Amino acid sequence: GEEVAQTPKHLVRGEGQKAKLYCAPIKGHSYVFWYQQVLKNEFKFLISFQNENVFDETGMPKERFSAKCLPNSPCSLEIQATKLEDSAVYFCASSPGLGGSPLHFGNGTRLTVT
Amino acid sequence: RKEVEQDPGPFNVPEGATVAFNCTYSNSASQSFFWYRQDCRKEPKLLMSVYSSGNEDGRFTAQLNRASQYISLLIRDSKLSDSATYLCVVNKEDTGRRALTFGSGTRLQVQP
Numbered sequence: 001g002e003e004v005a006q007t008p009k010h011l012v013r014g015e016g017q018k019a020k021l022y023c024a025p026i027k028g029h030s031y032v033f034w035y036q037q038v039l040k041n042e043f044k045f046l047i048s049f050q051n052e053n054v055f056d057e058t059g060m061p062k063e064r065f066s067a068k069c070l071p072n073s074p075c076s077l078e079i080q081a082t083k084l085e086d087s088a089v090y091f092c093a094s095s096p097g098l099g100g101s102p103l104h105f106g107n108g109t110r111l112t113v114t
Numbered sequence: 115r116k117e118v119e120q121d122p123g124p125f126n127v128p129e130g131a132t133v134a135f136n137c138t139y140s141n142s143a144s145q146s147f148f149w150y151r152q153d154c155r156k157e158p159k160l161l162m163s164v165y166s167s168g169n170e171d172g173r174f175t176a177q178l179n180r181a182s183q184y185i186s187l188l189i190r191d192s193k194l195s196d197s198a199t200y201l202c203v204v205n206k207e208d209t210g211r212r213a214l215t216f217g218s219g220t221r222l223q224v225q226p
Binding site: 033035042043045089091100102103104105106107108110 | 145146148155156157158159160163201205214215216218
């Protein structure tokens with residue numbers, strides 16, 4: 001598609017429950033990025049993919065967060081045993097390449113952990 | 115010290131005013147620079163890339179000073195619709211990784 005599509009738009013989970021977020025990048029874009037925006041404007045990089053391969057996972061909390069980008073499927077970000085501090089908007093972005101290519105963002109998924 | 119620093123604002127300006135935002139970055143290996151705009155609770159949208167020679171897009175002008183590690187955004191003839199948060203974004207590619215770092219954003223409120 002022509003837009004990065006993220007689902008669901010909103011997700012509410014009780015503490016300890018699992019949360020799974022999905023992202024379909026723009027067709028033809030090889031790179032997918034996940035960011036977490038906790039406070040109003042603080043973006044935290046989580047992980048990036050080059051096609052189905054993890055490109056950079058230095059931002060991922062190792063214990064509870066995992067992500068995949070499988071062929072012919074939306075990319076996913078999964079949080080096991082959610083905590084209150086996981087409440088945030090999770091943005092997915094894609095780009096056709098590296099270098100000066102800007103990122104195109106999806107609308108985000110607002111996760112609320114209660 | 116944050117990798118990318120911006121004045122959080124808010125900048126409250128009347129319609130028609132000229133306003134400038136500044137951004138400094140700490141990593142001299144940074145290679146690409148962008149200004150994004152984020153409306154409340156929405157996704158960031160690319161406003162413009164920033165080139166070494168400076169670039170202009172309508173009412174918006176971006177400047178880069180590599181020596182001082184400083185980026186600016188100038189908005190002329192402000193419109194109500196310019197009200198948003200402006201994010202300075204810096205990209206450093208190192209050993210094949212891509213590290214896109216966001217500033218905290220500068221909030222602009224244009225008033226009638």
